[in-house]
Amino acid sequence: MFDIQEIRSQFSILDQKVNGKPLVYLDNAATSQKPDSVLTTWERYYKEINANVHRGIHTLSQLATEEMELSRRKIQKFINAKHDFEVIFTKGTTEGLNLISYILTQKLKKDDEIIISYLEHHSNIVPWQLLCERTGAKLKVIPIDEQGILQLDVFDSFLSEKTKVVSVNHVSNALGIVNPIEEIIAKTRKNTDAYIVIDGAQSAPHFVIDVQKMDCDFYVFSGHKMYAPMGTGILYGKQHILEGLPPFHGGGEMIATCSFDGTTYAGLPFKYEAGTPNVGGNIALGAAVDFILRVGQENIQKHENALLEYAQRKLLELDGIKIYGEKANRTGVVSFNLEGVGIASDVGMILDKLGIAVRTGHHCTQPIMDFFNIAGTVRASFAVYNEFHEIDLLVEGVKKAQKMLS
Ligand SMILES: Cc1ncc(COP(=O)(O)O)c(C=O)c1O
Secondary structure, three states, rough: OOOOOHHHHHOHOOOOOOOOOOEOOOOOOOOOOOHHHHHHHHHHHHHHHOOOOOOOHHHHHHHHHHHHHHHHHHHHHHOOOOOOHEEEOOOOOHHHHHHHHHOOHHHHHOOEEEEEEEOOOOHHHHHHHHHHHHOOOOEEEEEEEOOOOOOHHHHHHOOOOEEEEEEOOOEEOOOEEEOOOOHHHHHHHOOOOOOOOOOOOOOOOOOOOOOHHHHOOEEEEEEHHOOOOOEEEEEEEOOHHHHHHOOOOOOOOOOOEEOOOOOOOOOOOOOOOOOOHHHHHHHHHHHHHHHHHHHHHHHHHHHHHHHHHHHHHHHHHHOEEEEEEOOEEEEOOOEEEEEEOOOHHHHHHHHHHHHHOOOOEEOOOOHHHHHHHOEEEEEOOOOOOOOOOHHHHHHHHHHHHHHHHH
């Protein structure tokens, strides 16, 4: 049974006024709110366990280790990784993508090619540009059409023996477009030996993820967009690939032996987890996975898709609304502008006065904004706790903004 009021009651933060109005939180693609079960798990760690992991003989250290490793196994199941040691704790998608692009440095040489898409977040662009600077490799970018849909015939023409990395997002954060990653992965496998990287920042919160079925080499996501604390994230990598690549950060935890004559590295996952991890956050990420599974991923997806369909329909009933990617296959996000009226941030400020939190601007995807020749959009993004009447409030707010700004 999907009971929205019961779900909302688990998110104390939603029960407040902002600028004198009940909060309508529609900025979930930036970060989601956290249910009480996640917050109490985090608090309980600091109140009752707080100790460093993997090193201590004492009881609290062992408890902390057990809980963090239990969380790793929950995440392993959540994404259907073959082994728990293929699940690396990071501080988010950005760190995961930087890690991958760094450890691949030795594998690329001048004139090799890295394929990304126009729909990428800056964190799936800049690390690859840096890798190109280090190696002389070249970046190729899959273009989009007027609906924001990737032009796969151009992608086909990019694939060659020079292709060493294909890195694309599963869902675009700016437009909510669901990319055909199954097709992209199949084509890449058929035609190249490239490493396949999937940015799952906007898909892990919404979809059932099966990295084995997907057959990607790496899949990265952020905990804070899926009901877990900030500063948490996951990098999944296939065992044989991670084992064959060098470490990222050096330090404690990631060594097998260390001397001035040289250092040998720990096995997975510790080779990629140098230093003290975010133990409380990582344990709370496991609680977020529990929350998602309790609600049910199918229920979440169904509810969010219904919200999206409703929001799009209601917004389009107004005159002068331009929705980007209107006809594309999307999830969880509606990105729009009021035609000929003001700029996105003006609309966002008016909505804020009404207690409605949306994101405005380029959403860390400047190339998409350049493509549409705009500075930014107003983005409303949904989570499991959003209600249809909140969409009505959004649409009322947009109407008001239209009046005030014209
Ligand atoms: C598609 C996508 N990739 C990467 C990121 C970066 O995530 P983080 O800031 O959590 O590292 C985001 C964040 O909005 C995103 O939406």
